[in-house]
Amino acid sequence: MISITHVPATDWKSWVSENDATILDVREPNEWSQGTLPGAMLISQGEIVERIQEIPKDRPVLCICRSASRSNNVAAFLAFNDYEAANMAGGMKALGMQA
Numbered sequence: 001m002i003s004i005t006h007v008p009a010t011d012w013k014s015w016v017s018e019n020d021a022t023i024l025d026v027r028e029p030n031e032w033s034q035g036t037l038p039g040a041m042l043i044s045q046g047e048i049v050e051r052i053q054e055i056p057k058d059r060p061v062l063c064i065c066r067s068a069s070r071s072n073n074v075a076a077f078l079a080f081n082d083y084e085a086a087n088m089a090g091g092m093k094a095l096g097m098q099a
Contacts, residue, residue: 002079004072005086007062009094012037021060021086026074035097037064045070048077060084066098067091 007015016023023040025032032042043051045065055061061083063071068091075085092098 004075004079006089007086009088009090012088019060021062022056024061024063026070027065062086064088065091067093
């Protein structure tokens with residue numbers, strides 16, 4: 001069974017720090033320009049399959065997007081591929097960083 005952790009948006013910073021996690025922003029490039037979380041890797045959902053090898057597998061990955069829908073899909077895909085994956089609940093909207 002695939003297991004994904006759902007991290008409340010307000011807790012992202014402490015969760016990343018406590019888990020030494022990678023932040024993966026899966027939004028499109030035009031959305032990235034509106035701002036992302038500090039230190040985030042930028043790989044849009046459509047590029048995940050071809051770029052998965054760029055994502056560190058030795059630590060948890062917190063997936064983020066606008067509203068947590070795409071990031072949830074990517075987190076499930078990563079978990080299926082033996083990554084420890086988490087989704088930021090509510091996405092960037094929950095942080096007031098995207099309309």
